[in-house]
Amino acid sequence: MPLRVVTAARAAGHDVFALLIEGWADPADFGHVPHAMVKVGAVDDAYAKFRAQGVRHLVMCGRAHRPSLTSLAPGGGMLKLLARIGSAAFQGDDGLLKAMVKVVEEDGFTVLPAQAIVHDALPLAGLLTAAAPNARARADIRRGTAVVRALGAVDVGQGAVVQQGLVLGVEAIEGTDALLDRCGGLRREGAGGVLVKLVKPGQDRRIDLPTIGPVTVEHAAAAGLAGIAIEAGGTIVVDRAATVAAADRAGLFILAFDPNAFEENVT
Amino acid sequence: MPLRVVTAARAAGHDVFALLIEGWADPADFGHVPHAMVKVGAVDDAYAKFRAQGVRHLVMCGRAHRPSLTSLAPGGGMLKLLARIGSAAFQGDDGLLKAMVKVVEEDGFTVLPAQAIVHDALPLAGLLTAAAPNARARADIRRGTAVVRALGAVDVGQGAVVQQGLVLGVEAIEGTDALLDRCGGLRREGAGGVLVKLVKPGQDRRIDLPTIGPVTVEHAAAAGLAGIAIEAGGTIVVDRAATVAAADRAGLFILAFDPNAFEENVT
Numbered sequence: 237m238p239l240r241v242v243t244a245a246r247a248a249g250h251d252v253f254a255l256l257i258e259g260w261a262d263p264a265d266f267g268h269v270p271h272a273m274v275k276v277g278a279v280d281d282a283y284a285k286f287r288a289q290g291v292r293h294l295v296m297c298g299r300a301h302r303p304s305l306t307s308l309a310p311g312g313g314m315l316k317l318l319a320r321i322g323s324a325a326f327q328g329d330d331g332l333l334k335a336m337v338k339v340v341e342e343d344g345f346t347v348l349p350a351q352a353i354v355h356d357a358l359p360l361a362g363l364l365t366a367a368a369p370n371a372r373a374r375a376d377i378r379r380g381t382a383v384v385r386a387l388g389a390v391d392v393g394q395g396a397v398v399q400q401g402l403v404l405g406v407e408a409i410e411g412t413d414a415l416l417d418r419c420g421g422l423r424r425e426g427a428g429g430v431l432v433k434l435v436k437p438g439q440d441r442r443i444d445l446p447t448i449g450p451v452t453v454e455h456a457a458a459a460g461l462a463g464i465a466i467e468a469g470g471t472i473v474v475d476r477a478a479t480v481a482a483a484d485r486a487g488l489f490i491l492a493f494d495p496n497a498f499e500e501n502v503t
Numbered sequence: 504m505p506l507r508v509v510t511a512a513r514a515a516g517h518d519v520f521a522l523l524i525e526g527w528a529d530p531a532d533f534g535h536v537p538h539a540m541v542k543v544g545a546v547d548d549a550y551a552k553f554r555a556q557g558v559r560h561l562v563m564c565g566r567a568h569r570p571s572l573t574s575l576a577p578g579g580g581m582l583k584l585l586a587r588i589g590s591a592a593f594q595g596d597d598g599l600l601k602a603m604v605k606v607v608e609e610d611g612f613t614v615l616p617a618q619a620i621v622h623d624a625l626p627l628a629g630l631l632t633a634a635a636p637n638a639r640a641r642a643d644i645r646r647g648t649a650v651v652r653a654l655g656a657v658d659v660g661q662g663a664v665v666q667q668g669l670v671l672g673v674e675a676i677e678g679t680d681a682l683l684d685r686c687g688g689l690r691r692e693g694a695g696g697v698l699v700k701l702v703k704p705g706q707d708r709r710i711d712l713p714t715i716g717p718v719t720v721e722h723a724a725a726a727g728l729a730g731i732a733i734e735a736g737g738t739i740v741v742d743r744a745a746t747v748a749a750a751d752r753a754g755l756f757i758l759a760f761d762p763n764a765f766e767e768n769v770t
Contacts (some may be wrong), residue, residue, distance in 0.1 A: 239707045386657040390650050403659045406673045409689055418685070422676055 237350060237357075237474050241419070244354045245295075253289040255282055261298060267411075276458045296443050297332075297350040316337065333443050349442040356476060358445075359492040361468035364480050367489040369463055372427050372464065375401065377394050377465045379431030381495045388436035394446040397461070399429025412448070413455045420459035428462035433472035434495055449474035453482040453490075463489030504617060504624075504714065504741050505565045510563075511538050513620045520556040522549055528565060529596045544547030547636030553612070561607065564617040564676075564711050577584040600710050616709040617657075623743060625712075628735035631747050636730055639694050642668065644732045655703035661713040664728070666696025678714070680722045687726035695729035701762055702737035716741035720749040720757075745768040 238254070238261065245252050246269075254264060263273060270289070274281045286294075297434035315463060320339055337347050351357045369377060376398040383396045383403055395407035397419040404419040416431065423429065433446040456464055466473070466485070471481050471492070483490050505521070507661050510555065512519050521538035523530060530618075535682055537556070541548045548600075586711065587606055600637035620626045636644060643665040650663045655695060664686040671686040683698065700713040715733060723731055731750070733740070737761070740746050750757050 291716060320550075383654075383657050383659055385655045386659075387650075387673070390653040392650055392673060396675075403675045405675045405677065405699075406654070406659060408670045410671045410672065410685060414685075418681075441678075 237354075237472065238256055239265060240357075240474065241295050241297055241350050241353050242266075242498050248353070250351050251290075253291055255285060283343070291345070293348050295350050295353060295432075296337070296347050300368070332394055332410040337440060337443060348356050349445075351441075351445070351472065356412045357472045357474070358469050359466070359471070359473055359476070361492050361494050364473075364476075364492060365463075365483045365488065365489040367463065367483070367487055369430070369465070369489050369491055370395070370427075373401065373462050373489070374428050377432055377491070380430060380465065381434065384432055384434045385437065385495070388434060388439075391436060392447070394435045394436060395431060397429050397431050398401050399461075400427060404429060412452055415457045416455035416461070417451070419461075428460045432458055432465045432466075433464070433471050434467045441470065445470060447472040447474060448479065448490075450478045450482045453479055453486060454487060457482075457486035457488055461488065463491065465491045465493055468492040468494050504621075506532060506737065507624075507741065508562050508617050508620050511531075515620070520558055522552060526684050526751070530749055548679050550610070558612070560613045560615050562615050562620060563604070573762075601707050604707060604710060614709050616712075618708075618712070618739065621739075623742070624737050626647060626733070626738070626740055626743070627760050628761050631699045631740075631743075631757040631759060632730075632750045634730065634750070634757065636692075636697070636732070636758055639667070640697050640756070642728050643697040643700055644661045644758070644760070647697060647732065648669070648701065650698055651701045652704065652762070655701060655706075657704060661703060662694050662700045663753055664698050664726070666690055666728075667694060671696060679719055683722035683726045683728070686728075690727050695727045698723055698728055698731045700731070700734075700738050701734045709739065712737060712739050714739040714741060715746065715757075717745045720746055720753060720755060724753035724755055726747075728755065730758065732758045732760055735759040735761050 242252050242254060248345075252269055254266045254269050256266060256271055256273045258275050258384060260276075260434050261372060263271065272285050274285065285291075380396045380398040380403075381400055383398070383406065384394065387396070393407040393409075395402045395412050395415060397415060397421075397488050402424065404422045405415050407415045412431070412433070420430070431452075433448060435441065437447060441447075446466065448464060448471065452464070469492075475488075480490065508519060509519050519536055521533045523533060523534050523538055523540045525540050525542050527543075528540075530538065539552050541552065552558075576583070584755045619769060628710075640641075646668055647663045647665040647670075650673065651661065652667070654663070654673060659666065660676075662675040662679050662682060664671045664682060671689045672682050674682045679700070680699070687695070698719075700706065700715060702713060706712075713733065715731060715738060736759075747757065
């Protein structure tokens with residue numbers, strides 16, 4: 237996703253500067269774009285680099301690894317920032333990210349969602365694949381929706397796998413691929429299950445949207461799933477053409493649906 | 504737990520007959536007690552064996568593996584039973600068990616909870632170990648309680664692991680040991696996390712109560728946790744002396760607490 241943001245932003249005529257977090261991104265991937273690397277939590281250093289480059293708009297994307305508080309470099313400005321954030325950092329898994337966006341905007345930057353740059357990243361409601369969910373899969377999608385919403389309400393995870401009405405697994409911080417791999421070993425005989433991914437209620441849609449891509453499809457196929465159901469307009473599909481092609485090859489469906497009006501949106 | 508039920512029931516003067524499910528229980532463990540084995544879903548066979556033995560009271564315990572519907576032996580009476588249960592079998596992970604208890608009672612048996620036989624199995628509120636939860640661990644217990652309750656409300660899982668406010672993992676059908684093993688790989692540096700186990704809201708307390716034992720403590724210690732918090736009066740501690748001894752050796756706390764009045768119950 238970060239590389240797609242770079243490409244799309246340049247295509248739209250923007251100057252792009254990539255600030256990479258050490259250990260989270262590989263600078264070799266960003267050789268074609270002005271970039272710099274900072275340590276996790278080195279807020280002062282990041283601000284200095286942004287100001288030197290004249291950066292005013294930020295897009296936060298890519299996979300984040302929430303660091304332990306004790307691993308942060310001392311004196312980098314992160315503790316000062318955490319002091320401003322206060323207890324929000326400990327209120328749920330999204331609390332820290334949300335609070336950081338707020339603080340960064342107070343400091344004069346504007347945070348844009350990746351999907352404002354990569355316009356085709358969020359599919360609208362509809363079936364993306366040749367395969368479609370049958371009645372059993374639709375029932376699993378309904379059950380998964382109830383479970384993911386309940387989890388989202390307490391600010392945990394964005395995904396669950398349901399097969400034949402049974403919840404095989406629920407996602408916390410392990411990531412969707414690890415969830416799918418584990419559910420492959422827990423699956424029952426018979427009709428395959430469904431991965432359901434939803435936006436959390438109240439989630440800031442500029443950061444940390446649920447995301448799938450070709451690799452997700454591979455793990456879902458290996459786990460014996462029948463398909464993937466994602467929240468329409470709220471789930472990033474990285475490289476949509478490759479993702480749909482992978483699903484069509486594996487015979488999986490990908491359905492973008494409105495969880496508030498599910499029955500009406502099944503095609 | 505099944506062997507402890509056998510021992511305690513005999514100590515109380517009851518005749519005991521053990522009906523084992525093929526593939527779920529090892530008959531070698533039950534050589535000292537009258538027993539028989541049936542296939543999963545062989546309801547008619549099970550009823551015949553109970554009647555031949557004059558069984559009127561049932562205790563359902565041990566680890567159950569929910570079979571896929573297609574794996575049930577045809578003609579064993581399970582399909583007839585499922586027809587009586589109807590769609591309840593597909594309403595959540597507890598739906599099937601609850602409905603089976605209802606049907607079995609309609610058929611003239613009385614289902615007793617294991618804890619009615621093994622009297623010390625359900626600790627009351629209080630600290631069981633030498634170690635006690637500190638403020639950080641108490642905050643993690645509060646967060647874990649909110650998460651497990653939200654999950655329980657949609658009839659999924661009974662456990663979660665929280666470290667430094669971050670939900671490392673949530674339990675579905677993989678079991679607590681698998682949850683702990685996975686969280687060991689996801690843990691952050693610094694203060695260890697907490698495993699929280701709660702009864703589901705509305706759960707029939709005669710079946711499938713959350714359970715911990717010495718093996719749970721070993722996995723929790725290997726995952727770097729600081730302790731385990733269980734719902735007082737609702738969590739079975741298998742072999743309490745060995746469980747507490749294992750926790751004391753590893754320096755873990757085990758707290759039995761009332762989730763409705765947590766602050767008051769911390770000792």
